[in-house]
Structure formats: C-alpha cells, structure tokens
Amino acid sequence: MGAIATITRRSLLIGAAAIAGGVAVGYFYYRKxxxxxxxxxxxxxxxxxxxxxxxxxxxxxxxxxxxxxxxxxxxxxxxxxxxxxxxxxxxxxxxxxxxxxxxxxxREMLAEGGPFAFFDDGLIAESGRAAFGAASKFLGxxxxxxxxxxxxxxxxxxxxxxxxxxxxxxxxxxxxxxxxxxxxxxxxxxxxxxxxxxxxxxxxxxxxxxxxxxxxxxxxxxxxxxxxxxxxxxxxxxxxTGAPIFGVDVNLPDMLYGTVKMSPRFGAKPTKIDLSAAEKMPGVVKIVQMDTTYGHGFGIIAQNTWAAFKAAEAIAVEWGEPDYPADNAAISKALQDALASADGSALRDDGNVDTAFADVAREKLVEADYEVPYLAHACMEPMNATARLKDGVLDLWSPNQVPTITRQLCAGLAGVGQDNVNVHTTYMGGGFGRRGEVDFSMFATLIAKEADGRPVKVTWTREEDVRHDVYRPAAAGKFRARLGDDGMPVAVDMAIASPSVMASILRRTFPWLWLPGPDKTIVEGSFDQPYTIPDYRVTAIPAAISIPVGFWRSVGNSYNGFFHECFMDELAAAGKLDPVEMRRKLLAAQPAAVKVVEKVAEMAKWGEALPAGKAKGFAFTLSFGSWVGEIVQIADTPAGIRLEKMWIAADVGTALDPGIIEAQLVSGAVYGLSAAMGQEVTFADGMVEQSNFHDYDAMRIFQCPEFEVAILENYHKLGGVGEIGTPPAAPALANAVFALTGKRIRKLPLNKEVSFA
Structure with a gap:
C-alpha cells in the first residue's frame, strides 16, 4: 500500500504564509x-x-x-x-x-483554487483565498x-x-x-x-x-x-439575425484558408511522411509541418477551406506509438492500479476513518466501485482561429477564453513581443472549457508565419475537433461506508483516481512549471460537500495517463457528483432511509443547503406515490459557490426509459438575472444528462474512436424532460451559475433508474445497461 498524504491545517497555513510573503514583497506592485x-x-x-x-x-x-x-x-x-x-x-x-x-x-478564478470547501470561512481558508487571489493579479x-x-x-x-x-x-x-x-x-x-x-x-x-x-x-x-x-x-x-460574430465568420481582405492534421496518437511524431499528393491538389498553397507542446502534425494553407480539408486527407503519414495505455481496457486497468496503490492525498480527513472501519460488522458495511469514461466537449462551432503576421505585428481573431495566455504563447511562436500581438476575441459557438486552451490559436499563428503577411482562417474539421480534444478525464473510485444503528452513515472513505487536469494543462501551456501540490480537481465535488459525517476521508490519487485532459463543464464536479451522490443514494437504500430525508439530516449544519433540498422536494412532490412504471431520483451538489438540488422523474415505456420532468432548485446567493440563471441551470442539466445517457470517448490502438455527432451525440430535444426551476437567495456569498446544473444531473438520473428498475448502475454511460426512448 502506498502512503496517503493528509493535507494538514498546518501545511496549508505554511503554504498560505509563503504565498502571502511573496505578496508582501511585491506589495506596491500588488496595490498598483x-x-x-x-x-x-x-x-x-x-x-x-x-x-x-x-x-x-x-x-x-x-x-x-x-x-x-x-x-x-x-x-x-x-x-x-x-x-x-x-x-x-x-x-x-x-x-x-x-x-x-x-x-x-x-481574481475569482484562482481565489477558490485552494483545497477548501466553499462554505469554509475559517482563518486558514480565508488566508488561502486571499493568497490565491493575490497570485491571480501577479499572473494577470x-x-x-x-x-x-x-x-x-x-x-x-x-x-x-x-x-x-x-x-x-x-x-x-x-x-x-x-x-x-x-x-x-x-x-x-x-x-x-x-x-x-x-x-x-x-x-x-x-x-x-x-x-x-x-x-x-x-x-x-x-x-x-x-x-x-x-x-x-x-x-x-x-x-x-445571423450576424457574423463568431470565429468561423471572420472575413478579411486577401484572406487564405487552412486546416490542420495532427497526430491521432497524442504526442506521437510522424515516422514516415509523403506530402507529394497533397501538395499537388488544386487550391493548395503550402503545407507546414508543426511541432508544438500540443502535438505534432501539419498545417495546410489553401485558397479555400474545402481545398484545405481535401489536402489534409491526402497527406500520407505514419505515426509513432503512444506513451499511454492504448485502449479502454488498458486505461481502466491503469485507473484500478492507481486505486490499488492508494498513493494519494487526503483532501478531507475528518475524525479517524481507519479506526471507524476496524471493527465494522458486515451488515453495517457498504462498498461500491464506480467508473466514468473520457468525454469530449463537442462544441457546435469547431475549433478555429484566424491569424495574420505582417510587419512584425500578429493579429489573432480567436474565439478563446484566455486572451492574455493566448497573447503570451502566440507571441513566442511568432517571434514578436507581446505588445505586438492583438487578440481579437470573438463570440464563440460553445466553449465549456475547451476554448480555454491555446492550441487552435497557436496552430493558426504557426501557419500564418508561412503566409507572407496574408491572413489565414484555420478551421478544424469536426473529426479533427472530436479526435484532438482535451478531454474530461476518465476516473474510477472505491467507496465504503459504515452505517450506524439508525441507518445513517457514521464513516465514509472515498478514494478517487483520475489523471490530473492541472498537470496536463501545465504540460501543454507552461511545461517548465510543475504542480506544487495535489490536484483538487480529482476530488472536487466529493471532498468539499457540506455533509456532516463524523469520520470522513476523501483521497485524490493521480493516475499516470498522458492523454490530454482539461476543463470540461464543471471539471471534477462532473464525475464526482455522480460518484458521491449515487453512493449517498446507496447508503440511504442500505440504511432503509428516504434519500431526501437522509440528506436533510446530513446537511443540517448548512441551512442554505437544507432549504434547497426542501424546495426541490416540495416542487417535485417527493414522497407522493407514483403510478407503476414511473420513478424519481434525487441528487444534491455544491459547486462553484452554489447549492443545487435536482430531481428527475422517468417512466418505463415500450420505446425505453423516457425522461418526463426535472425539477431544479438552486441557491446562488444573489440572483442578478433570473432569466439567464434559469437558462444556464437547464443548459447545464441537459449537458450532464447527455453525458450520463450515452456519451463516451473510447480508444483503440492509441486513437480516439469517435469522430462526429453520429457516434458522439447529445440528447435531442424530443428526449429532454420538462423543466421547472426555482432560484433561491439565502446564502451570504454570491455563487456561480454556468456549470452548477451539470454535477447533479447524472446522479439524479442514475438514482431514478435504480428506483425504477432496481439496477444500481455504477459505470457511465447508462445506456450500456438500460435503453432510453
């Protein structure tokens, strides 16, 4: 067994003091x-x-x-x-x-970056937030x-x-x-x-x-x-009105067009190249070989986008082998090996978990293993950017989420100073974290260097987009709990293994930097939930799988919501407790959470008898400062399971625009339900198998349930909105499936075991 490192209050205090010390040294700069x-x-x-x-x-x-x-x-x-x-x-x-x-x-992007629960207002947590917030200004x-x-x-x-x-x-x-x-x-x-x-x-x-x-x-x-x-x-x-406001709409005088063809095995270099057929195709201007921290491949410059696409298909190339597990079975084994090592960091370690389980009777012990796949972002607008390098000035028209990082990294590639880079951020047809990456802007910059001062609009094919994403990581978890005589959980031990999102991002963007501590994204949504259980441990275990992973709507909360809330539902069933009533007791120390649970239960008339063939499932999560409860009702039909209605209650502290908040709650829930029902990215021979919406689809409008939303304003701090509807969606649906069928599905997507209408 490997060692589990406990993140102690003392070590956090020392770390916060070190960061704060740096702020003190640069105090004038920080205030200026x-x-x-x-x-x-x-x-x-x-x-x-x-x-x-x-x-x-x-x-x-x-x-x-x-x-x-x-x-x-x-x-x-x-x-x-x-x-x-x-x-x-x-x-x-x-x-x-x-x-x-x-x-x-x-500031707020980093202020909550420490291993603290949002509701933790203690000295160490507040000192950590101040330090991380100060660091955000130094980083700009x-x-x-x-x-x-x-x-x-x-x-x-x-x-x-x-x-x-x-x-x-x-x-x-x-x-x-x-x-x-x-x-x-x-x-x-x-x-x-x-x-x-x-x-x-x-x-x-x-x-x-x-x-x-x-x-x-x-x-x-x-x-x-x-x-x-x-x-x-x-x-x-x-x-x-269809105004030209998106990245793919950019239209400039004297413009060229391009696309990219990158290695289908992440990080692998070409071992054999033949460009002759592609270079001779009508409309092709030039083919550029590219080697970046995002991978290796080719940029194609042409007179139009279609010519670029066809030339990319004509490039004859063989690729090297990947340095990660080549297929799903091997990836799953790598996750299970990481779990078996238990070589991680406990970001929550209340009480004495080992003692609590030392003498547990078999009938009081609940154990479960969970697993989720890689997921793509699949933005409706594929990755694209337009670049022009002329007279020592780089102009980028880029639908991006990180303008200053885009400016910095593309300046280096173009060989110009940051003051000579203009980033024109366009509207974007979906982001979900994917456009927080810089690959599409970097590739456009490298291609523009070979365009003699003309602008080049570089558009990825849908297949290139799906197969060269920075994915929501696959993850696996081992869970156990001890129940008290009243059926309530008195001890919980959760170990979760996943590739580190933060380490992966640093390898791509700032490879000279290293992650200074444990990556909380592995367990966010599990370690930071407001449940009061005497002995409570949540351990993050990084899995060494180098497939690129990144921010995907709600990040670690997306799968930890599924893990945590499905396991809580299991505990309620094992303890013969009502799932909502059990949550009310566990959340009693946080009145805002209790009011959310009570509100959504009231909206859904939880507890009322349903006709045969119908069932409801419940889940609650705290993410990005907002408290969200979701209940979904499903029905067994001859065509499969149909989602009939979903109720959502969310406390966002202060509701600045209720219309937008409701739209985002529904949007986030649909995103989470889509992933839960049928989405997965699989691998064979080191390559992604999915390529387009025919094999990586979202739920369609006829599959969507009716939504009813309540927005609460009880908590004293302002919460986020854009991602908070996603984490409870999958567990609410999985728990409803259990209530309907008796099947406890612990591995996503759910359509591996049940059919949906």
Missing amino acids: PFPNPLDDDLAEGNVTFNPYVKIAADNTVTVIVPRAEMGQGVTTTLAALVAEELDVALDAIKVEHGPASYAYYN LQGTGGSASVRDAFDNMRQAGAAARQMLIAAAATRLDVPAGELRTTDATIVHQPSGKSVTYGEVAVDAQTLAPETLQLKEKAHWRLLGKPQMRTDMLAKV
Missing part, C-alpha cells in the same frame, strides 16, 4: 493598478474613465465586458453591472469584449471559467460604473454652476432638478475624465432597476 488598456486605442471623440467604460461625444456609452461570451449570457449580466450604477438603459449601450490585458485579470490571468465571471465582476464593474457616474456629475456641476448634490442622472443625462437644466454624459465626458470621485457609494439592492430582473440579452439580436 494595471494601466487602462483603453487609453492606447481611443477613437476620436471617445473618453475612457477606467478599463470598463468609454463615452463618446455623441453620448454613446460603451461597456467593456472582458469575459468570453459562449452562450452563458456574460455580456448581458456584466454590462448590466455597469449600466445599473451608471444609470443607463441596457439597450442603450454598446458592449465590446475589449483587448487582452492584465487589467482584466480574473484574464480568463473566463470556473463560473467566476459574475463573482469577479460584481464589485469591480459596479464600482467602474459608479466612479464614472460620480466623475460625470462633478463635471456637470461645474458646467452648470450648481451644487453636485442637486444633480440626478437618468438615461445618460445629468439633470439639475430645481432649474430643469441638463447636460448629456457625452457633453461633459472630456471634462469628467480628469476628475477623481470624492466618494464611491454603490446602490443598495432595494434600489436596483436592472439587476435582479431578467434582461433582454445584449447578444440576442446579432445571433437571431
């Missing part, structure tokens, strides 16, 4: 704001007040939303944060993504992910709007020669109520930009006009 990137490229007549607000002389107000819009509504909610404080209607502003800039670093990480966009922007962007408003009022007071206290703002206009005199924001913007606000007071929630209410999405008109 980054330069306003809008100063560098202001159109004539425009004024900028801070990195988030521009106002033109014609009274056009532009809000910079520096997070990627991939359907989750971020351009609407973040713009509303500014518009609320600026007293401007949401439909009266322009929204831009803005440039790649350290000024837009996302501008990114969209971790359901962190609104949490990060909630103060920053409201303050930006409030500061600009105060500066405009001060300028108007001077212009109108009246006391500032007698001025009111509405619809981008400043009105002196006693006299009726007024000026627009645009008329005083130039004067206002030099004034510093004396006070900065944010609106109380009771006075919000936009926030807290559903808003018309700022991106809706462009999307329903």
Whole structure:
C-alpha cells in the first residue's frame, strides 16, 4: 500500500504564509493598478474613465465586458453591472469584449483554487483565498471559467460604473454652476432638478475624465432597476439575425484558408511522411509541418477551406506509438492500479476513518466501485482561429477564453513581443472549457508565419475537433461506508483516481512549471460537500495517463457528483432511509443547503406515490459557490426509459438575472444528462474512436424532460451559475433508474445497461 498524504491545517497555513510573503514583497506592485488598456486605442471623440467604460461625444456609452461570451449570457449580466450604477438603459449601450490585458485579470478564478470547501470561512481558508487571489493579479490571468465571471465582476464593474457616474456629475456641476448634490442622472443625462437644466454624459465626458470621485457609494439592492430582473440579452439580436460574430465568420481582405492534421496518437511524431499528393491538389498553397507542446502534425494553407480539408486527407503519414495505455481496457486497468496503490492525498480527513472501519460488522458495511469514461466537449462551432503576421505585428481573431495566455504563447511562436500581438476575441459557438486552451490559436499563428503577411482562417474539421480534444478525464473510485444503528452513515472513505487536469494543462501551456501540490480537481465535488459525517476521508490519487485532459463543464464536479451522490443514494437504500430525508439530516449544519433540498422536494412532490412504471431520483451538489438540488422523474415505456420532468432548485446567493440563471441551470442539466445517457470517448490502438455527432451525440430535444426551476437567495456569498446544473444531473438520473428498475448502475454511460426512448 502506498502512503496517503493528509493535507494538514498546518501545511496549508505554511503554504498560505509563503504565498502571502511573496505578496508582501511585491506589495506596491500588488496595490498598483494595471494601466487602462483603453487609453492606447481611443477613437476620436471617445473618453475612457477606467478599463470598463468609454463615452463618446455623441453620448454613446460603451461597456467593456472582458469575459468570453459562449452562450452563458456574460455580456448581458456584466454590462448590466455597469449600466445599473451608471444609470443607463441596457439597450442603450454598446458592449465590446475589449483587448487582452492584465487589467482584466480574473481574481475569482484562482481565489477558490485552494483545497477548501466553499462554505469554509475559517482563518486558514480565508488566508488561502486571499493568497490565491493575490497570485491571480501577479499572473494577470484574464480568463473566463470556473463560473467566476459574475463573482469577479460584481464589485469591480459596479464600482467602474459608479466612479464614472460620480466623475460625470462633478463635471456637470461645474458646467452648470450648481451644487453636485442637486444633480440626478437618468438615461445618460445629468439633470439639475430645481432649474430643469441638463447636460448629456457625452457633453461633459472630456471634462469628467480628469476628475477623481470624492466618494464611491454603490446602490443598495432595494434600489436596483436592472439587476435582479431578467434582461433582454445584449447578444440576442446579432445571433437571431445571423450576424457574423463568431470565429468561423471572420472575413478579411486577401484572406487564405487552412486546416490542420495532427497526430491521432497524442504526442506521437510522424515516422514516415509523403506530402507529394497533397501538395499537388488544386487550391493548395503550402503545407507546414508543426511541432508544438500540443502535438505534432501539419498545417495546410489553401485558397479555400474545402481545398484545405481535401489536402489534409491526402497527406500520407505514419505515426509513432503512444506513451499511454492504448485502449479502454488498458486505461481502466491503469485507473484500478492507481486505486490499488492508494498513493494519494487526503483532501478531507475528518475524525479517524481507519479506526471507524476496524471493527465494522458486515451488515453495517457498504462498498461500491464506480467508473466514468473520457468525454469530449463537442462544441457546435469547431475549433478555429484566424491569424495574420505582417510587419512584425500578429493579429489573432480567436474565439478563446484566455486572451492574455493566448497573447503570451502566440507571441513566442511568432517571434514578436507581446505588445505586438492583438487578440481579437470573438463570440464563440460553445466553449465549456475547451476554448480555454491555446492550441487552435497557436496552430493558426504557426501557419500564418508561412503566409507572407496574408491572413489565414484555420478551421478544424469536426473529426479533427472530436479526435484532438482535451478531454474530461476518465476516473474510477472505491467507496465504503459504515452505517450506524439508525441507518445513517457514521464513516465514509472515498478514494478517487483520475489523471490530473492541472498537470496536463501545465504540460501543454507552461511545461517548465510543475504542480506544487495535489490536484483538487480529482476530488472536487466529493471532498468539499457540506455533509456532516463524523469520520470522513476523501483521497485524490493521480493516475499516470498522458492523454490530454482539461476543463470540461464543471471539471471534477462532473464525475464526482455522480460518484458521491449515487453512493449517498446507496447508503440511504442500505440504511432503509428516504434519500431526501437522509440528506436533510446530513446537511443540517448548512441551512442554505437544507432549504434547497426542501424546495426541490416540495416542487417535485417527493414522497407522493407514483403510478407503476414511473420513478424519481434525487441528487444534491455544491459547486462553484452554489447549492443545487435536482430531481428527475422517468417512466418505463415500450420505446425505453423516457425522461418526463426535472425539477431544479438552486441557491446562488444573489440572483442578478433570473432569466439567464434559469437558462444556464437547464443548459447545464441537459449537458450532464447527455453525458450520463450515452456519451463516451473510447480508444483503440492509441486513437480516439469517435469522430462526429453520429457516434458522439447529445440528447435531442424530443428526449429532454420538462423543466421547472426555482432560484433561491439565502446564502451570504454570491455563487456561480454556468456549470452548477451539470454535477447533479447524472446522479439524479442514475438514482431514478435504480428506483425504477432496481439496477444500481455504477459505470457511465447508462445506456450500456438500460435503453432510453
């Protein structure tokens, strides 16, 4: 047996102190704001007040939303944060993504990166959050992910709007020669109520930009006009009219087109190459061999995309062998070997688990093994980017989630300084974490180097996209529990093995860095759940499988939700307890969690008798700061199991846009149900077997259940939204299948053992 390293409070304190020490050394730098990137490229007549607000002389107000819009509504909610404080209607502003800039670093993406549960408000956890948050500024990480966009922007962007408003009022007071206290703002206009005199924001913007606000007071929630209410999405008109806003829509003068053909065995180099047939094909301009941290292969430049696709097919190449298990059986064995070694880190270790199990009677012991497959992102818009390297300047039109990392890594490939890289972040047709990678931008950069200054739009085929993803990792777990005389669990021991997402990402992006501690993503969704059980251990065991893995909607929570909540359902069945009532008792220390459980049970009329052939399943998860309960009702039909209805209750702390929150909860649930019902990525001979939607499909609209959603606001901290509907979906469905059929399915996808209509 290998050693299980326990993450102690003392070691965390020392680690936090070390990080905080680095902050202290660079305290001045940490406190000093980054330069306003809008100063560098202001159109004539425009004024900028801070990195988030521009106002033109014609009274056009532009809000910079520096997070990627991939359907989750971020351009609407973040713009509303500014518009609320600026007293401007949401439909009266322009929204831009803005440039790649350290000024837009996302503190919340890293603040919760330590091995702390969200509800842990203790000194060590809070010190860790402060240290990780400070590190985010030193790194200058501008990114969209971790359901962190609104949490990060909630103060920053409201303050930006409030500061600009105060500066405009001060300028108007001077212009109108009246006391500032007698001025009111509405619809981008400043009105002196006693006299009726007024000026627009645009008329005083130039004067206002030099004034510093004396006070900065944010609106109380009771006075919000936009926030807290559903808003018309700022991106809706462009999307329903088919406007060219996505990466694949980029169209530039003198443009060339391209695609890529990368090794089907990750990391393997070509051993035999014949480009002659491909180079002779009509429309082909050039074929470029590429060697990167993302893999080895070829970039094809052509006069049109179809010619590039056909040339890629014509490249004759043999590839080397992979350095990872070559098929599913070998991958599963590697996970089981990792579990058998028990060589991991206990990120939760309450009480004394070994003692608790030392004398457990067989009838009080519950054991189970679980496993999940690799999953692809399968964004509707395949990976793409357009690049132009001309006169020492690299321009990238890229649907990406990480502009500053994109700028940094592509600058190195292009041989130019970061100041000579312009990242134009487009809208994206799905992201789910996949566009937090840099491969599609890097490949476009390498291809553009060979295009003599012409722009090249590089579009991947669907097959290339599916077979060269950075996958949600496969994972396996061993679980055991001891039940008390009342049927309640008194001891739980969970060991979970999976390839490390963080280590894999570092190998691709910053290979000179190393992961300084255990990767909590292996067990997030298991170690950090708000259940009170006296003896409770959750161990993360990294499995040495080098297939590239990355952030997939809800990351480790996606499979740990399945593991943890299905096992909890098993414990309820073994203890002859109602699954909802058992959760209420285990969650009693967290009132917000209890209210979510009670609300979703009330909505679904949990406990009421169902007709024969119907059943319900329940699951609860805490992820990204939000508490979510889901219940799904299914029915046995001649065509297979049909999902009839799903109820979702979520406490997000403060609901800034209930319409978007509901849409994201449903979206996340559909994403999780799709994976649970039938999705998997399998391997043969070191290569991914799936290639397109015919063999990696999502659930179709006729399969979707009816949804009913309740949004609660009981918790004292703001939670995320974009990913939180996904973790409870699979376990709720699997638990419903057990209630309906008596089958306890511990391995996904579920269609391996049951059929769905």
